[in-house]
Amino acid sequence: MGSGESAKQRVIVALDVPDKESAIALVDRLEDVTFFKVGLELFTSTGPKILEILKSKQKRIFLDLKFDDIPNTVAGACRSAARYGVDLLTIHATCGREALKAATEAAHQGAGQVGVKPPKLIAITLLTSISSRQLAFDLKIPLELPEYALEMALMAQESGLDGVVCSPQEVAQLRQTCGDNFLLVCPGVRPTWADIGDQKRSLTPFQAISAGADYLVIGRPITTAADPELAWKRICEELSAIA
Numbered sequence: 001m002g003s004g005e006s007a008k009q010r011v012i013v014a015l016d017v018p019d020k021e022s023a024i025a026l027v028d029r030l031e032d033v034t035f036f037k038v039g040l041e042l043f044t045s046t047g048p049k050i051l052e053i054l055k056s057k058q059k060r061i062f063l064d065l066k067f068d069d070i071p072n073t074v075a076g077a078c079r080s081a082a083r084y085g086v087d088l089l090t091i092h093a094t095c096g097r098e099a100l101k102a103a104t105e106a107a108h109q110g111a112g113q114v115g116v117k118p119p120k121l122i123a124i125t126l127l128t129s130i131s132s133r134q135l136a137f138d139l140k141i142p143l144e145l146p147e148y149a150l151e152m153a154l155m156a157q158e159s160g161l162d163g164v165v166c167s168p169q170e171v172a173q174l175r176q177t178c179g180d181n182f183l184l185v186c187p188g189v190r191p192t193w194a195d196i197g198d199q200k201r202s203l204t205p206f207q208a209i210s211a212g213a214d215y216l217v218i219g220r221p222i223t224t225a226a227d228p229e230l231a232w233k234r235i236c237e238e239l240s241a242i243a
């Protein structure tokens with residue numbers, strides 16, 4: 001996965017929409033997109049039905065449910081989610097080492113039980129909507145933000161996860177420390193022409209891939225654009241200089 005693929009295969013479009021019909025309309029409009037993310041909003045609305053629909057259209061799936069619970073519970077959730085045969089699955093690094101290990105084992109078990117490929121399990125290091133100031137003052141974490149993100153990534157790597165979700169601003173440091181075989185997935189990506197919204201640690205698509213991201217997750221700059229296909233094409237053009 002990742003760097004061997006063409007630029008446009010490395011952009012995952014976040015389907016943050018309220019229902020199945022809106023999701024299908026976007027998927028059908030964005031016919032060149034190969035990889036979609038189903039997150040909390042859409043999955044809570046549709047359940048696994050949307051995953052079957054995406055599979056029937058030969059799309060790759062990032063199931064972003066951001067599990068965050070005690071080891072037994074996240075393991076159970078990962079075992080169940082892995083049976084869907086998705087490509088990527090998320091858990092929060094803040095679950096801790098024991099939970100991350102249990103989740104990894106359970107994801108393999110779940111996939112094995114139904115004979116599908118296990119998902120790449122990736123941990124959220126620190127949400128891209130959190131600033132250094134919020135980390136210090138709201139979350140009371142007494143570390144510099146890049147150091148905190150790195151610690152979360154190292155814990156995920158030591159626990160056997162396949163990679164992490166990180167902001168583009170930390171991806172170069174994580175790539176250097178975690179090596180080429182650790183999957184680095186970056187949301188919080190903004191082309192210069194798009195609104196930043198609630199994202200706090202952003203870079204452009206070109207900058208994020210150049211810094212070492214395997215995949216970019218991009219939602220609103222495409223999905224809420226007046227012309228989503230055009231927005232997608234502009235992002236692909238920006239990236240075409242790289243791959």
Ligand SMILES: O=C(O)c1cc(=O)[nH]c(=O)n1[C@@H]1O[C@H](COP(=O)(O)O)[C@@H](O)[C@H]1O
Nearest residue numbers: 014039126127128165187188217218219220
């Ligand atoms: O796990 C994620 O995908 C994720 C982690 C994170 O730290 N920040 C983040 O924005 N995301 C997701 O990435 C997508 C970003 O969407 P836009 O901000 O609309 O491009 C959303 O679906 C978020 O849920």
